[in-house]
Amino acid sequence: MKLIDAVLSVLGGYTTAGIYNALRGYTDDVYLDPELDIALVTGGANGLGSNLVKKLRECSIPVVVLDLEIPESCIDGVYYIKCDLSVREQVLDAAQVIQAEIGDITILINNAAITQGKSIVDLSYSEIENCLFVNLLSQFYTVKAFLPGMLKLGRGYVVIVASVMAYIGPAKLSAYAASKSGLLGLFESLTYEVGPNADVESGIRTLLVSQGQMATNLFDGVQNPHTFTASVLDSSNVADRIMLALSRGEQGRITMPTYAKLMPIMRVLPRSMATIVRYWSDIDRGMDSYLGAQYPRNGQPKGSRQNSTK
Template sequence: MEAIWDTSLTLGKLLYYFLDSSVYKIIPKRKKNVAGEIVLITGAGSGIGRQTAIIFASLGATVVLWGINEEDNMETCRLAKEKGGVKVFAYKCDCSNRQEIYRVADQVKKEVGDVTILINNAGIVVGKLFLDIPDEMVEKSFLVNVLSHFWTYKAFLPAMIKANHGHLVCISSAAGLFGIGGLTEYSSTKFAAFGLTEALLFELKMINKSKINTTIVCPLFVNTGMFDGVTIKYPFLLPLLEQEYVAQKIVNAVLEEQNYLIIPKRVWFLVILKQLLSVSMTSVLVKFFGVDTCMDLFRERMKAKEAVTETKKKHQN
C-alpha cells in the first residue's frame, strides 16, 4: 500500500512540474531583480567575465571582480562603472591557489558583504594533444577550472544556506558535455565542474534550500583570446560565439533562474545523438563538423608563441 501511495504521489509531482515548466515555455518567466545583490565573478579581467560584470553593474548589482591580472581587472572595473555601476570592487586573486581564494573571500565578506550570486568563470586551456601536455599544466588546469569551484563554493555557500538565498553559476563548456580530441585536459575539467555543480544542485534540494539556485552554462567555442585560432568548418551549423552574446545569455539565465544553459541550443541535439549512436558513427559526425581539426590552427599558434618565448629566454640568458 505504501509503495502504491508513494508511486501515485511521485507521478502527481512529475505531472505538476511538467505542466509548470511547459507554461513557462509559453509564457516567459518573470525576471528577478538583482539590484542590491552582491555578484562575484572570477576571471573578470577579460572575455565573458568582463562582459557579464558590465551587464550586472548596469542592472544595479554590487559587482565584485576577481582576476589574476590586476591591470585587466581594473579596466573591467572602469568599464562597469561607465555603464552605471555604482558599487564595483576589484580584487587580485589567483584562483589556482586555495589559500588565496579563502583569504580574498574573507576580505570580500568584510569589505563588501556576503556574496549572493557567485559566477565561477575563471578558466585556462592548454589545447595540446594528450601526450604533449606537461604534467604541471594538467594540474594547473584542474586547480583553476575545477578545484577553484570547490573553494569558492565552500567560502560563500554557508551564508547563502543560512539565508536560504543565493545563486551559483558554473561556466562549463560544450566540451563538458562530450569529449573533444586535442582538449583532453579542458574537457576533463569541464565535465568535472558540470558534475560538481549538478550534484550540489540536488544536495541543496535534499537539505530543503530551494531558494538557492544553480545555473550550469555550456557554450560552444567563444570568440575570446582563450580560443584564438580555433576554426569551425561549418559556422552556420556550429557558430563561433561572440562574448557579448554569451554574457547576455548568462545574465538572462540567472534572471530567469534556468538550471542549464547550452549555447547554441542545437548542441542539445548533438548530446542526444551521442547517446544514441555508436562511437564509429559519432566519429563520422565529428569529422563532418570539423571538430577533429578545429584545434589545428590553435596549436600552431601556441607553438609559435612558445618558440618566441624560448628565443627571448635564450637572449636574456
C-alpha cells in the same frame, strides 16, 4: 541552424531569452535586487566574464572580480581582487577579505577557465594540474567559501560556466574537456544538495551554462569549418542570455547555440556513428591551428588564460 542563430543574435540576448522564458511560463518578476545582492565573477577581467560584469553593473548590482589580471580601465562599482584561482589559499584569503569588507556574496558566477592545445603526451604535469585546478577545483573552492553565507541569508545563485566540451572531448583538449565534464557532476550534485531539487528549501538556485565556441581569445587561431551549422557566439549575447536567466530567477541549464543542444547525444551514439560525426565536423583537427593565448604573467604557461570562452 546558422539562420536560426543569426535571427536570435539580431533580436538580442534579452529579447531572445524573453521569448524563451515567456513560452516556459516565467513571470516578469525581477529576481536581482541591488539592495540584497552582491555578485562575484571569476575571470571577470576579459571575455564573457567582463561582459557579465558590465551587465551586472547596469542592473546596479555590486560586483567583485577575482582574476589574475586587473584591467587598466576599472568599472565603477566593481571591486577587483588579484587572485590565482588555482591556489586554494589565495581564493580563501580573498573570500575572507570580501566577507569582511564587502559582504556576503549572493550571486556566484564561476566563469574562469584556461586551456592548452596539446596532446596528452606533450602536456606537462604542471599544465594538466593547472588546467584542472583553475577550471574545476577553483569552483569547489568558491562554492565552499561562499555557499555558507548564502545558506545563512536563505538567498543565493550559483552559476557554473561549463562548455559543450563537457559532452565531447576533442583531440588536444584532454585536460580542458575533463575539467568541464567534472563541472557537470558538481552542478548536478550541488543542485540536489542545496538547490531547487533539494529535500529542504534553502533559497539557493543553480544554473549550468554549456556554450559553444565564442569569439574571444582563449582559443586563438582555432578555425571553425562549419559555421553554417556551428556558429561562433558573441560573448555579449551569451552574457545577455545568462543575465536574463538571473533576472528571472531561472534554474537548470542554458545550452547555446542550437547545435550545442545535440552534444549530449554524442555520448550515447555507437562508436561508428560518433566517428563519422567527428570526422565530418573536423572537431579533432580544430586545435591544429591553435595559436595559444599569450599569458606570461605569474609564470603561467603559454596557452593559459583565466577566462571562459568555449
